[in-house]
Amino acid sequence: MTNNLRVERAIHRFTQEELARRIGVSRQTINAMEAGKYVPSTALALKLAQVFGKPVEALFQLEPGD
Amino acid sequence: MMTRYLFPHRYKRLGWVLALLGLWLYVLEQTKLLVLPPLLGWLPSFWNNSQPGPRENHDAYALLIIVGALLAACSRERYEDEYIGQLRLEALLGALYIYCGLLVLAILLVSGINFLLVMMYAMFAPLLLFLVLFQLSLRRAQRTTPAHD
Numbered sequence: 001m002t003n004n005l006r007v008e009r010a011i012h013r014f015t016q017e018e019l020a021r022r023i024g025v026s027r028q029t030i031n032a033m034e035a036g037k038y039v040p041s042t043a044l045a046l047k048l049a050q051v052f053g054k055p056v057e058a059l060f061q062l063e064p065g066d
Numbered sequence: 067m068m069t070r071y072l073f074p075h076r077y078k079r080l081g082w083v084l085a086l087l088g089l090w091l092y093v094l095e096q097t098k099l100l101v102l103p104p105l106l107g108w109l110p111s112f113w114n115n116s117q118p119g120p121r122e123n124h125d126a127y128a129l130l131i132i133v134g135a136l137l138a139a140c141s142r143e144r145y146e147d148e149y150i151g152q153l154r155l156e157a158l159l160g161a162l163y164i165y166c167g168l169l170v171l172a173i174l175l176v177s178g179i180n181f182l183l184v185m186m187y188a189m190f191a192p193l194l195l196f197l198v199l200f201q202l203s204l205r206r207a208q209r210t211t212p213a214h215d
Contacts, residue, residue: 026145
């Protein structure tokens with residue numbers, strides 16, 4: 001699964017710290033998601049979508065192998 | 067959520083102190099650098115088939131190590147979220163695999179009365195392996211997160 005969290009974060013000018021605080025997770029979690037090392041739960045994906053004001057599908061995309 | 071079964075974050079430091087104290091006292095006593103009076107002499111043993119007498123101090127050190135390591139490994143992190151939960155589960159699985167591997171090796175290589183030593187270390191190995199693997203994965207996650215981004 002790929003995501004464009006880093007791009008969205010840059011557009012909204014959030015630091016990892018700020019985004020982490022808004023959705024109630026650690027900065028390591030944001031970093032791991034952006035690096036593609038961690039796929040968040042549905043609840044966390046929905047929180048991210050809410051913060052960025054976009055549907056979940058605009059943030060996360062399935063890859064052929066998924 | 068598995069966080070229901072975790073201790074509050076404030077117990078983590080206490081856990082490290084207790085575990086390291088237990089380990090330190092055990093090493094000091096084993097190397098004869100420290101001789102303490104029986105610490106658990108007041109505690110009766112309900113199932114004992116050896117010579118009657120006060121308990122050995124290694125019982126106290128074992129309790130310190132187990133309680134301390136449990137608190138250190140199973141206390142919430144400052145930000146205990148689902149990613150940290152996943153790291154915790156992976157460390158638990160890794161510890162189980164390593165423990166079983168070491169146990170298989172020990173069964174193949176050690177026999178006789180020497181196996182008692184293996185059994186003694188095997189009592190503590192799963193908890194200590196989990197603690198070490200979880201701390202390593204936390205450190206790795208912290209190291210790969212840039213200071214400012």
